Amino acid sequence: MDQLFPSVGISVVRIFEKLGHTVDFKESILCCGQPAFNAGFWDESRDIAVRVLQSLSGEGPVVVPSGSCTAMVKNFYPELFRARSEAAVAEQLSRRTFEFSSFLVDQLGVTDLGSRFPARVTFHDGCHGLRELQIKRQPRLLLERVKDLTLVEMEDQTSCCGFGGTFAVKFPMISTAMGETKSASALSTEAEYLVSNDSSCLMHLQGLLNRQNKKLKTVHLAEVLASY
Amino acid sequence: MNEGKREAILGRIREAVRVAAPRPHEGSGRYDSNAIEVPQTSREWLPSVPLDAEGRLNLFREKCSQLRTEFRFLSGQEGAAAALADLRNKQKWTVLGSHHHPMLDPLVQSLGLETLYVEQHPQSKSLERCSVGITACDALIAQTGSILLTARSAGGRALSVLPPHHVVVASVDQLLPDLPAAFELLYEKYGDNYPSFATLITGPSRTGDIERILVLGAHGPRDLTIILLGTNA
C-alpha cells in the first residue's frame, strides 16, 4: 500500500480526520508478515510480526484498509504466537484490530460519509475479509450512501479473484484463469469501476485488465469514500 | 479372525487420540464467528414439519410430487384394488412379485395375475421376470417423502428394487413426521433383533451422471407408487 497505492492510505486518513478522529501511522511497520506466513515460513513471519506487536502496543483501535492484512493480525497472529511469550500481546492486539469498513460501520456506527462518486461500480469481496472476518454487509452499506453512485453486483460475487499472494506467481496459470473468470463477471456488469476493500486483489485484477486493454478501472473502497 | 492386525490398529488409534483434538467450536471458532450452542436434537435444525396430521399428509403429498413418486390416498381396500387394477391394465403387467402380508394379500389376489411370492421363490434373481414388486413398509416420512422398509417388513432385499415398478401399500397411521422419528421407530421396533437390511427410499431410482441432467430409472425402479390407505386395513 505504502509504495504502490499510497492514495488508499491518504484517503483513510482524510476520512477519519473528517470524522474528527486523530490518526497515527507507524512508520516502523512495513508489512504484517503474511507472505512468509502463507508460504509456510512461520519463523521468518514471526520475526516481522514481533516488531509489529511492539510498534502497535497500547490501547487504541488499529484500523487496516485491507481485509487480508487485518485477518493476519486479527486471526493468525494468535495462532502464530500460540504458547509463546508474546501470546497475550497478540491476543490483545487481535481484539483491537479492525478492517477499515467494519470499523466505520460496526465500531463508529457511520455509514454516510457525505461522499460523492458519480459512476457505475461493482464490488469485489476480498476473500480474507469475507470469510475470515465475515465482512460483506459493511462495504455495501457504505457504498449505498455514496451520492450518484450505482452499485451493480456481479455474478458469482463471492468467488476468489485468484491473487492469493505467492500463489499468483507459483501457479500463474491457475491464478490467471481465476482472474479471467472474475474480471469477465466484473466486465459484464458494465461498471466503470471495480471497487474492493483489498488492494492486493485489485493489483492482480488491474494487471490483468491492463494487459487485456480493458477500460474498467480498479479503485479501493477508501478512495471512493474520500471523494466528495 | 486376524486379531493381530486388530490389536495393532487399535493400538495406533489409542496412541493417536491421547491428545484430544480441539473441539469444533474451539478449533475453528477463532476463524468462525458462528459459534453456536448445540441443541440436543437435529429436529431443531432440519427442515420443519407441520405438527398436525393433515399438514403432514399435505407435506408428504407435495414431496411425492417433487420427487415424481406417484401418490394415491385412498379410503379403503376397494379403492386400492381399483387403483392397482388400473395400473395393471395401463402398464400391461404380466407377473407380480410380492410377499405375504395381511394388508397386501387380498389386493394381490384381486389382480388375478401370476404372482411370485418371495417366501416361495427365495432365488431373488427370479424376480427379474416381474413387471412390478408390491410390498408393505415400516413407515412413511413426511419431511422427505421417504419410505422406510426392511428385509422383514417388505419381502427381503430385491423385491423392492429389481422389478421396474415398485408399489408400496401403507396405512395412514404409518406416516411419521421426520427422519429422527423414523430412526427412533427402527430402533424401538426391532430392539436388538434387527433385520439384516433396511432402506429409506426417496423417489424412483435416478441419476444425473450425464451432464448433471436428471434421468429416472437408472438401475432401480423407474416407477414408484405409494398407495396410502385412509382406514386401517
Place this chain on the structure above:
Amino acid sequence: MSFTFASKFKIQATKVTADLDHRAKIRAALKSYETARDERKAQYQDWQAARHGAASIKWESLNHLDAYLVDFVTKLSARGTKVFWAGNAQEARDYIVALAKEKRAHTIIKSKTMTSEEIHLNEALRQAGYEVVESDLGEFIVQLRGEAPYHLVFPAMHLTRHEISDLFHEKLHSAPSEHPEELTMIARKELRFKYIQADIGISGANFGIAETGMISITENEGNGRLTTALPKVHVALMGIEKVIPRLSDLALFLPLLATAGTGQQITCYNSLIGGPRQSDEPDGPDEFHLVLLDNNRTQLLADAEQRDALHCIRCGACLNACPIFRNVGGHTYGTTYQGPIGSVITPHLRGLMDWKHLSYASSLCGACTEVCPVKINLHHHLLHNRRNAVASRPDPSERAAFRLFAFLTRYPGLVNRLARISRPLVPFVRVVKPILPAPIKGWLSSRDLPKIARESFRDYWKKR
C-alpha cells in the same frame, strides 16, 4: 519423486486451465447443483447449527475411535459378519483377492467406493483374472474410458453426452444417441445382466453405526442395492474413520450429505446393512465381509491439529466450491481424493514431500471451509501443511528470500529509498523478462506490474 508429482501437476494444470471448453463445461455442470443446493439449505431451520452438530458428532467419534470401533465390530460379528482389519492397501487387496479365489468367482460387481480407488482394488482383481464391473453410471463410464473418476461424487462430469455416446458406440456397439435418458438405458441393460451373473458384490460404506453394528450406504441409482442384494457374497470396504456413535445420528448426516453433495434433500436410497441374510429373510448374501482399512488414517488421526480432516463424509461440496478445482479439473490432482480435501489429506496418506505442492496450489480463499458440512478447517490445514513442509525441508532459495524480506522490513526508510530509485524502471521490466527470476516471469505471463507511486504514503505522512 517430489519433482515428478509436482511437475506433472503443473504441466497438467497449464494444459487444463487454458482449455476454455473445459472451464465452460464445469461451470455449466455445477450451475443447477448450486441452485438446488441453495434452495435446500434455505429450507433448514438452522443450517449452521446442523453443520456444527455434525462436526461435534464426528469429533466425539474420532476422539474415542477405539471404543466406537470395538462396539461396531462386536455387534457386526455377533450377527455373522466377517470383519477383517487391514493395516494397509496391500492387506486389504490380498484379503479380497483371496476371497474371490476361495469362492471361485468369475464376475465381481461393484457399487461406488472411493476407498477401493484408494487401494487400487480393480487392478489387483483384474490381474488375478477376475472380471470387475463398476455399476454406478458415472463410474461405469470412466471405467470404459480407462480413466480414474474425475470427481468424488460426479465421476464423469467432465464428459458431454456426445463423448459418452461415442464411447458406448465404440465399446458396447450401441446406436449413437443425443439423449441422456437413452444413454442411461443402454448402461442399465448392459449392467442388469452383470448383477445376475456376479458372484461377489463389492460396496463402500458412508457411515458405520457403532450402536447397532450396521453400515450405511448412500446412493441414487439403485446399483448399490442390487450389488448388496443379488450376489451370494457381499464385501464392504470402509475406512476406520467412518464410524459414528448412534443410529439416530443418521437423521442429521443423511440429509446433510445429500444437500451438500448433490443439492438433494436426501438421496434416493439410503440403506443399512447389518449382516448377511438372516434365517427369517427370503434373500440377501450368504456371507457379508467387512474390510476395515487404516492405510495411514491413524497417522492423520495422530495429528490433533488436523484430525478434523477425518470428519470428511466425501460429499464433494468443497470441490464444487473450489476455484482451483474448477479450473484445473479433477484429473490434474493425480490423487484419489481431488479438490481441497484431497490437497489436505493426500500429504498424510501418501507423503508430505511428494504432495505438498497441492497445499501451495491454493489462493486460500476459504470457499471450501465455508461449504464443508462437517466444518473441516480445510484452507487453514493447507497452511498447516505448508508450515510442516517448511519445517521438515525448506526450499533454500525461498528461505533466503523471506529472510532478506524480513530483514528489509526492519528498515522501512531504506525500502522507501530503494522504491524511489526503482520506480522509473518498472515500465522496462517486460523488456528484460527473459532474464528475470521465475516468480516475476509468472506474474508477467498474463498481468502488468503495478506502478510504484511517485510519492509513497510514508513520504506523504512525513510532509504533513
